[in-house]
Amino acid sequence: xxxxxxxxxxxxxxxxxxxxxxxxxxxxxxxxPSHPSTHGVLRLQLELDGETVTHCDPVLGYLHRGDEKIAExxxxxxxxxxxxxxxxxxxxxxxxAYAAAVEKxxxxxxxxxxxxxxxxxxxxxxxxxxxxxxxxxGIDVGAWSVFLYSFTEREKLYTLFEELTGARFTxxxxxxxxxxxxxxxxxxxxxxxxxDQFPPILxxxxxxxxxxxxxxxxxxxxxxxxxxxxxxxxxxxxxLRGSGVKSDLRKDRPYxxxxxxxxxxxxxxxGDCYDRYLCRGEEMKQSIRIIRQAIAKFPAGxxxxxxxxxxxxxxxxxxxxxxxxxxxxFMIVTEGPQMPAGEVYFEAENxxxxxxxxxxxxxxxxxxxxxxxxxxxCNLSILPKVCxxxxxxxxxxxxxSLDFVMGECDR
Amino acid sequence: xxxxxxxxxxxxxxxxxxVPQILGGLKTTFKKMVKPNETxxxxxxxxxxxxxxxxxxxxxxxxxxxxxxVSCQLCEFxxxxxxxxxxxxxxxxxxxxxxxxxxxxxxDIDMLRCIYCGLCQEVCPEEAIWLQNVFxxxxxxxxEMVNNKAKLYELGGTLPDDHYKWDKKKAAEEAGNGGH
Ligand code: SF4
Ligand code: SF4
Numbered sequence: 099x100x101x102x103x104x105x106x107x108x109x110x111x112x113x114x115x116x117x118x119x120x121x122x123x124x125x126x127x128x129x130x131p132s133h134p135s136t137h138g139v140l141r142l143q144l145e146l147d148g149e150t151v152t153h154c155d156p157v158l159g160y161l162h163r164g165d166e167k168i169a170e171x172x173x174x175x176x177x178x179x180x181x182x183x184x185x186x187x188x189x190x191x192x193x194x195a196y197a198a199a200v201e202k203x204x205x206x207x208x209x210x211x212x213x214x215x216x217x218x219x220x221x222x223x224x225x226x227x228x229x230x231x232x233x234x235x236g237i238d239v240g241a242w243s244v245f246l247y248s249f250t251e252r253e254k255l256y257t258l259f260e261e262l263t264g265a266r267f268t269x270x271x272x273x274x275x276x277x278x279x280x281x282x283x284x285x286x287x288x289x290x291x292x293x294d295q296f297p298p299i300l301x302x303x304x305x306x307x308x309x310x311x312x313x314x315x316x317x318x319x320x321x322x323x324x325x326x327x328x329x330x331x332x333x334x335x336x337x338l339r340g341s342g343v344k345s346d347l348r349k350d351r352p353y354x355x356x357x358x359x360x361x362x363x364x365x366x367x368x369g370d371c372y373d374r375y376l377c378r379g380e381e382m383k384q385s386i387r388i389i390r391q392a393i394a395k396f397p398a399g400x401x402x403x404x405x406x407x408x409x410x411x412x413x414x415x416x417x418x419x420x421x422x423x424x425x426x427x428f429m430i431v432t433e434g435p436q437m438p439a440g441e442v443y444f445e446a447e448n449x450x451x452x453x454x455x456x457x458x459x460x461x462x463x464x465x466x467x468x469x470x471x472x473x474x475x476c477n478l479s480i481l482p483k484v485c486x487x488x489x490x491x492x493x494x495x496x497x498x499s500l501d502f503v504m505g506e507c508d509r
Numbered sequence: 510x511x512x513x514x515x516x517x518x519x520x521x522x523x524x525x526x527x528v529p530q531i532l533g534g535l536k537t538t539f540k541k542m543v544k545p546n547e548t549x550x551x552x553x554x555x556x557x558x559x560x561x562x563x564x565x566x567x568x569x570x571x572x573x574x575x576x577x578x579v580s581c582q583l584c585e586f587x588x589x590x591x592x593x594x595x596x597x598x599x600x601x602x603x604x605x606x607x608x609x610x611x612x613x614x615x616x617d618i619d620m621l622r623c624i625y626c627g628l629c630q631e632v633c634p635e636e637a638i639w640l641q642n643v644f645x646x647x648x649x650x651x652x653e654m655v656n657n658k659a660k661l662y663e664l665g666g667t668l669p670d671d672h673y674k675w676d677k678k679k680a681a682e683e684a685g686n687g688g689h
Contacts, residue, residue: 179624180589264561282561305533306530309520309530310530342514344512362512363511363512363513367515414636418671428634431583
């Protein structure tokens with residue numbers, strides 16, 4: 099017999115009453131892997147009692163490409179393009195996190211300019227990722243126009259990425275010990291111009307949702323995750339903070355000089371879908387704050403670590419004119435940046451949560467093992483728990499609020 | 510405090526009627542209606558491509574028409590998805606650039622594999638391979654999507670050269686102090 103549970107609203111109550119009146123059979127429903135609201139190739143194997151979910155089983159692996167195995171077969175720099183394809187909505191943040199992990203292995207200090215570039219690009223990636231998440235969430239719960247407006251803003255960011263890295267989407271911008279190329283002339287001014295025009299538009303976009311009754315009906319008190327559960331299931335990022343847990347790696351274990359910037363980390367109070375949405379909205383505003391500060395004291399200097407002779411490939415004009423540097427170039431490319439043996443773990447606060455790289459090195463230019471902790475994977479692990487006893491239509495709302503991306507979930 | 514709790518206010522009565530939202534939404538819509546378009550009518554209108562864009566990889570010649578690639582195969586080695594295939598060849602002895610010794614006999618880039626990462630350009634010691642501004646390409650067959658040497662040079666054209674290192678080397682050799 100059906101167990102007692104809290105039913106969210108009257109519609110559900112009627113449905114439940116009806117299902118108790120008639121003898122019903124449980125139905126199993128496969129949502130995905132090509133369902134528009136599963137944001138990629140995720141399959142949810144649902145067991146339904148009428149409209150109510152009695153069991154939810156996420157089926158993963160449709161996008162598995164074996165990234166970790168691929169990493170064992172190529173040099174550290176060659177793997178950078180593959181990190182684009184983890185969380186493909188924030189490739190710049192992945193590139194930087196990966197490079198920082200390898201630098202930790204090499205015990206390599208990167209110049210202040212590189213750190214500032216990484217902070218700026220990671221925060222821009224956060225804004226673009228949240229804009230996408232917000233727009234898609236709007237569509238999930240029935241608000242189309244939010245997507246159009248947030249996408250327009252995201253395109254502006256992509257134009258800036260394109261100018262910086264040469265590609266809009268797959269940026270491949272980091273290198274071990276630096277970045278692929280220096281910031282173009284006047285680029286920081288254009289970023290500042292974006293920072294000036296963006297906040298009013300963001301407010302306008304958020305205004306379409308935050309006080310919207312329909313949106314609130316779909317999100318408030320839906321998919322509540324308690325702080326205890328959030329920690330127990332290893333959630334991270336806005337999903338963890340939405341539940342009120344005060345944890346952000348940029349504050350707890352500052353890297354790339356995050357401690358010199360002033361910013362606040364939003365946390366939720368209830369842990370429902372609405373809280374997670376509010377946190378993302380506020381995070382974008384804080385990111386803009388960080389970008390402004392980072393540009394205000396943008397350090398001059400090199401965009402690569404100078405002393406890393408066997409790690410960073412020599413400058414192009416040297417390769418073209420000096421035999422020694424030419425040989426060095428060949429060595430670094432063919433053998434890979436030379437790393438000491440050892441094990442490191444580095445994690446960075448990415449838009450979707452904590453992206454971690456665990457590298458086991460036996461020395462040389464190729465990792466012996468590289469393990470990726472994809473935040474989306476851990477964030478999805480809580481689905482069976484939150485979807486329990488929710489309505490089918492709320493599953494869509496919960497999925498959207500978790501804002502995952504299958505690229506890093508399946509790796 | 511470095512953490513702050515996001516504010517959640519319950520809806521007022523007016524907001525619960527949904528009227529303010531409709532009006533607010535309409536305001537946004539009308540504002541956007543009179544604004545200029547954000548979209549481009551591609552392909553009639555083309556986006557501006559910034560310098561340094563990573564488009565289709567191409568091979569280039571120097572201003573004297575010498576093919577710059579010396580078929581060292583470094584790009585073939587570094588290419589993460591293994592899109593490049595090179596068959597090295599000798600430059601015939603009667604060629605004016607014979608002192609360069611090598612040039613590719615065949616050079617194929619499989620554009621179905623290429624991920625436009627730009628590593629080939631980054632490692633090339635001759636500045637011979639460049640990702641330029643062609644960003645859209647299509648074909649009906651797999652074979653069509655493999656750019657061969659002729660196609661690569663056709664796409665690449667000529668780029669300025671800052672060094673002319675081979676010309677300098679030849680001049681030095683002729684002056685009698687080349688040597689190895
Ligand atoms: S394009 Fe450059 S890297 Fe590739 S074979 Fe030719 S010279 Fe070598
Ligand atoms: S751009 Fe990258 S994938 Fe394409 S040919 Fe060059 S190295 Fe290979």
